[in-house]
Structures are given as C-alpha cells and as structure tokens.
Amino acid sequence: MRFETSTIKDIAKALGLSTSTVSRALRDRYEISEETKKLVLAYAEKVNYRANPIARSLKERRSYSIGIIVSEIANNFFSQVINGIESIAYDKDYHVIISQSHESYKQEKLNVEHLASRSIDGLLIALSSETQDIGYLRSLYAKGLPIVFFDRVPNDFETHKVIANNFKGAFDATEHLILSGKRTIAHLTNSENLSITKERLEGYKAALIKYHIEFRPELVKYCQHGGMHSAELEQAVKELLPLHPDGIFISSDRLTTGCIMALKKTNPEVAHTIAIAGFTNSNLVELFSPSLTSVKQPAFEMGQVATELLISMIEAKRPVTEFETKVLDTELVKKR
Template sequence: MSSNQITIKDIARILGISASTVSRALKNHPDISEATKKAVNELAKKLNYEPNAVALSLKHSRSNTIGVIIPEIVHYFFSSVISGIEDVAYDAGFTVIICQSNERYDREVANVKALLSHRVDGVLVAISKETHQYDHIFAIQDRNVPMVFFDRVIPEIETDHVIIDDQKASYEATKHLIDGGRKRIAHFAGPKNLSIGIERRVGYEQALKDANLPVIPELIIEADSFEKAIKATNKLLDMENPPDGIFAVNDLTAIGAMQTLQKRGIKIPKQIAVVGFSDGRFSGITDPTLTSVDQHGYEMGSVATKMLLRRLLNPNYDAPAQSHVLDANLIVRGSSI
C-alpha cells in the first residue's frame, strides 16, 4: 500500500483490534497496554502511516496551516518574503501552503478557492497585476479567515497589512539621481492599479518638484518587466533629448534598461545613471553594479506572519486593522555614481 492509503482502520484490521484502540495507542493513552502501543506504533512506522490532516482539522477546528498567495516565486523579493514567512510560521507550529498567481487574476481567484477548500487558518496575500475585482478577497473575509496583505495592498479592503514606505523610498532614489547632477530623469513605472506603482510614482514626482525640476509625461513609461524595459529604453534613446537618469520600479526593469543602454553604446552612469528597486541578488553582479532600494523582504514576511498569528492565536483579539510600515534604504552602487 502507498502511504496515503494507510488509515487507522487498516492498522486495526491487520492487528485484529478496534480502530479506537489504535487511535488511543498512537496518542499514548494510559489505558492502552505497552505491548499494544508498541505493536501499533511499529506497524504504523512500517506502513508509513501519517495522520489525516484534513480529518484532524475538522475535528479540532484548526488546520495549523497558513496559505500564501504571491505573484511570482522566482522573483528574489518574494522568495525572501517566503523565507521570512516560513521561519516564523514553522516556529509557531504552522505549515505553509504557497500558491503562485503568475500575475494573473484568474489564477489568484483559483488560489483563494483552493486555500479555502483546504481549510487554512489564515491567508497572506500580495495581489497580482491583473487584479481589479475583489470578490474572491471578500470571500476570505466572509469565511472569517484572518488575512494580511503584504507589499501590494488593496486600500478599499480593511485588513492588516505590512508594506514599506514606497513613496519615501522612491523620493530618496530620485533625489539621489538629482544630487548626482541629473536633471532629466525618466521613470519606468508599475501598473496604475497597484498601490506600489502609484506610491513609487508619487515619490518620484515629488522629488522632481522639490528640486524645481519639471515632471515630463513622456519620460514616465509603464514598464515593469525586463522585456518592457528594453522597448521603453529604446523609445527614450530615440528621443531628440534623451534622459540622463532612469529610476525603475524594480530591479529586472532596471537591468533591462542597463543592457539596452550598453547595446546602444551608452556609458553608465557617465551618460545615463540607473536606479532600481528591490535590491535583488542580481543587483550586486551587474556591470556596473546596480544602485537599488532594499525592500527587506525577509523582514516583511516575518512581520506579516506575526501579525496573522496574533489574530489566529488570540481569539479575543479584535483590534482594528493594523498597518505596519517598514523603512527601506537605498544601496548605492556603480550604476549611479
């Protein structure tokens, strides 16, 4: 038999005892003899018996499982978040189920349905780029399942969330370019429906205004992927008056811009300086190395999980939705100085 077919009834039938006796023997019940306990445990081990987690959750009204929905596992930032989530969750005795939306709304909806059907105790969510409707998110709340947003939040939904100060971080990144003498700075922006895209653009524009530099609409291009960055960079370089700096919404976009600049013979940072966002593992090995905002992904995952566990482990905790804002810091490297 395979391990997932073994049940307490199978063990009971083989040993010629009742299922209830097997159950109590596995729990080391004092009413069961040592000989019976030994026989039951040895057979359970031999047959690779594992308790049915779903059945236990139905019995105890808790699955000790946390669901996580992220846009992309391969993204360095989100993989760092997952590490923070898992470390805190496992220390608290919880298992983590990770779902990936691949930046698709339909996949995100399917993820929510799957997690709810598995009776997870709580959910951690970073919404996809395509998400404009929130019925599936409201469904989580309708089930009274605690939920925490991280990185990407939905302002219309009242729930705990942990974010970085995107506006402040983007302001500092843009100001760094301005302080380096850049006066015509382009911004590769995120989707307008995502809070991070909105906040990072606001910080960029405010830094320009505070430096008495114009906000030039044609220098703001929605480009949040490596492929989009290539097209956007070529578009900028074909302008009569190209920019002297680029602030990108994430590192992959910044790297796409850098590679395109280099293919077009542009010297970085002498002619055009580049700053990214997320400080992923590639930022330190590009040539030149990439100046980027450190989002502290591990800390974000850790804090988000602690916020969720606070509600899961304290049934009487009914405080209003909490917002935890992490400071981000700019790591200055060769692409901007």
C-alpha cells in the same frame, strides 16, 4: 500515499483501549492518567504512528497551513519574503503552500480559491499587477478566512498589511540621482493599479520638488504587465530615450533588471551613460553591468511580520477588528 500506516484505531485495538482514549493520550489531554499516556505514547512511537492531517483537517475544519500568493517565485524579492514566512510559520507549526499568479488576475483568483477550498487557515498575498477587482477576496474574508496583504496591498480593504516605506525608498533613490548631478530623471514603473506604484511615484515627485526640478509627466512610463513582457519594456525604453534622460528611477525588481537588459539590447552605447536607481532585491546585483544604485526592501522581515500578524488573526478567539499597517524601511545601496 496509500499504504498501511497505522491509525489511532490500530493502536486502540492493540492496546485494548478506545480510540477516544488514544486520541486524548496523543494530544496530551489532562484527563488521561499518566500511565495510559505513557503506554500509548510508547506504542505509538514503536509503530511509528503519524496522525493523518487530512482526517484532522476534515474534523477540525482547519489545516494548520497557510497559503501564499506571489507573482513569481523566481523574483528574489518574493523568494526572500517566502523564506521569512517559512521561518515563522514552521516555528509555530504551520505549513506553507506557495502559489504563483504570474501577474495574472485570473490565475491569482484560481489559486486563491483552490487554496481556500483546501482549508488553509489564512492567506498571505501580494496582488498581481493586473488585479483590480478584489471582490473574491472580500467574500472569502467575509466567510472567515484571515488575510494579510504584503507589498502590493489594496487601499480599501480593512485588514493587516505589511509594506515597505515606498515613499521614502523612492525619495532616497531619486535624491541620490539628483545629488550625483542628474537633472532629467525618468521614472519607469508598474501598473497604475498597484499601491506601490502610487507611493513610489509620490516619493519620486517629492524628491524632484525638494530640489526644484520640474516634474514632467512624459518622463513617467507605466508597464501594465510589470515587465513580464519584454516587448512592453523595450517600447517604454524606446519612448524614453528621445527625451534624453540622464537618470532613471525604476520602481520594481523585474522592471529594473528588464530595463537594463532592454537598454543594453537596444541602445548599448547609452546604457552606461544613464544612471540607474531602482528597487530590486536581486542577490546578484553586485554582478550587474552597468552597475546601479538599488533600493532593497526588507523582504525577509516583511515575510516574518506578515506571518506573525496572520497567525495572530488565525488564533484570535474573537474576530479581530483593530488592524495594523506595518511600514518597514528600505535600504539604499549605492552604486560602487
């Protein structure tokens, strides 16, 4: 915006004070007399003065805003996380800038670097499924940018992290399939890079072991693009079906919905005979047919916790050296 907003200078001139005095009065510093403070505040109110955050950012080298990187806002899991983030951030007077990586490493890096150059005070990020090299994050972090990871976290990066109990979520879902009589349970999952992929695979295996079911690697299918390309998914489904699974455990939101879609499209006759249990935070899951058992992540809470950790890092006077990895429980919503 360009036009005639009143500045601290204008106020100073109008009131016959110096800009320093006005600035201090507005920031409510102790040195200023009550009288002057009131005068300034009243006048500022009258002319509808708004401090220019850009100027403040430049001077203070911080912006009271935090950056968020998710793969897709269209994904309910991420939009719920964002809502959690906003709920805390606004309370503490931070603003929030959202960027999407669309599961692309290149886009992710570009967005992060742009955010950093815009003086964000901290970054909340869930890695894209393509991302392998987090060197660019390391160097930003080394330069002093606080970073908190959530959901998709790197394992060799020392900072706060917030994740779901992926092992348990996967275990519960797989166990649920087993307890409803399934014995040939396939596993459809994300890129092998991702932390969540590994943890969920372990949960799946553990459930099989508990019930003495053999783990068959050919029943596990990885999708490099996290279901962003439907061809990739259809291919995975096509390879899986000849093995005659009676259940599928799916490890991410996008894959879960994508897989059901692929099943309905390519093999509608079997779509209803295979039991599905998958991670998803879709708020439309009750409408799905075939219905499924879902593992819901505490997305909103995850956003809140991550934001609290981030803000604590931002506002810490001395560099933080003790880091936490918070693990939040998932919820199993059984198929009706």
